[in-house]
Amino acid sequence: LGGVVTALDVRSEAMEQAGSLGAKRSDFVVPQELAVGQGGYSQALPSEWIEKERAHLAPVLEKMDVVIASALVPGEEAPVLITTEMVKRMKPGSVIVDVSVDQGGNCAETVPGKTVVVEDVTICGIANIPGGMAVDATWLFAKNILHAVKHMFPEGPGAPLRSDPISESMLVTADGEIRHAGTLKAMRLSGGEPAAVTA
Numbered sequence: 001l002g003g004v005v006t007a008l009d010v011r012s013e014a015m016e017q018a019g020s021l022g023a024k025r026s027d028f029v030v031p032q033e034l035a036v037g038q039g040g041y042s043q044a045l046p047s048e049w050i051e052k053e054r055a056h057l058a059p060v061l062e063k064m065d066v067v068i069a070s071a072l073v074p075g076e077e078a079p080v081l082i083t084t085e086m087v088k089r090m091k092p093g094s095v096i097v098d099v100s101v102d103q104g105g106n107c108a109e110t111v112p113g114k115t116v117v118v119e120d121v122t123i124c125g126i127a128n129i130p131g132g133m134a135v136d137a138t139w140l141f142a143k144n145i146l147h148a149v150k151h152m153f154p155e156g157p158g159a160p161l162r163s164d165p166i167s168e169s170m171l172v173t174a175d176g177e178i179r180h181a182g183t184l185k186a187m188r189l190s191g192g193e194p195a196a197v198t199a
Helices: 012-020 047-061 084-088 099-103 135-152 165-170 181-186
Strands: 066-069 095-098 115-118 121-124
Touching (some): 084 115, 084 121, 135 165
Parallel strands (some): 095 121
16 A cells, blocks of 8 residues: 555564565564574573664664554563554654564553654553454464464363473463472572462
């Protein structure tokens, strides 16, 4: 529709895909062993690399009219990539849509479930954006969930399959313990070791 779209992703493969769709690339070079986790998804960057990414983003954001922030790490809190100071330096009337709000948000000023204005920048924190999508998208998502459940329970109801990496990565609790590393980290429990679940 005439808009100029700029894409940034720490995964080089995702940047190639964005470029193939016609987006301009704002390349931020990160060692891929730090950026890419299991299954090709992003993984949490060390704090020093988050700072470098913010420094790269700051001058880019100053030129944008609309920013769609969607950086997520499976099973963990979303990284805060847009600081309050960065928001203040954006153009008056610009908009941030924080798609990552359900996992904490990518913008420090995002208020879950609300749209706020900070220094003439509108920040949209609508919760559960996927839930507001078209019926066809909902059916597609439901089919994915169905196949995931079938994979975890190949024999039907009962104990889940735990002998493969897909099922293990989805398992949050088992035998009275929290086992999911991202959940343990989000709960600020030590070292990723299983923790007892209390009633």
